[in-house]
Amino acid sequence: MIANEAEKKTKKVYGEVYIDRERCKGCSFCVEFCPPRCLELDKAYNAKGYHPPALVRPDDCNGCDLCGLYCPDFSIFAVMIKAKKD
Numbered sequence: 001m002i003a004n005e006a007e008k009k010t011k012k013v014y015g016e017v018y019i020d021r022e023r024c025k026g027c028s029f030c031v032e033f034c035p036p037r038c039l040e041l042d043k044a045y046n047a048k049g050y051h052p053p054a055l056v057r058p059d060d061c062n063g064c065d066l067c068g069l070y071c072p073d074f075s076i077f078a079v080m081i082k083a084k085k086d
């Protein structure tokens, strides 16, 4: 999920977050260590019975990839995208 078009025009960078819901074991490290708190555990379960994270505030994500750094199961990572200058 990525920031909306209006946000992209005013920000220098924004993040794209990739979540492998089925690898996740719902430990919540990514949620707890995200500096702008833009992740939450989903209410839905994955096939293993865990709640994977969801990017609930995509406009706040800057692509720092701390979520990916702290995930013990390589279930999430992010990339930082530089906004295009008009």
Ligand code: SF4
Pocket (backbone or CB within 6 Å): 015, 017, 033, 034, 035, 036, 037, 038, 039, 060, 061, 062, 063, 064, 065, 066, 067, 068, 078, 079
């Ligand atoms: S990339 Fe950074 S800001 Fe975005 S969800 Fe991950 S920890 Fe949070």
Ligand code: SF4
Pocket (backbone or CB within 6 Å): 023, 024, 025, 026, 027, 028, 029, 030, 031, 051, 052, 053, 070, 071, 072, 073, 074, 075, 076
């Ligand atoms: S840190 Fe990884 S395993 Fe833990 S909830 Fe986040 S995506 Fe799932």
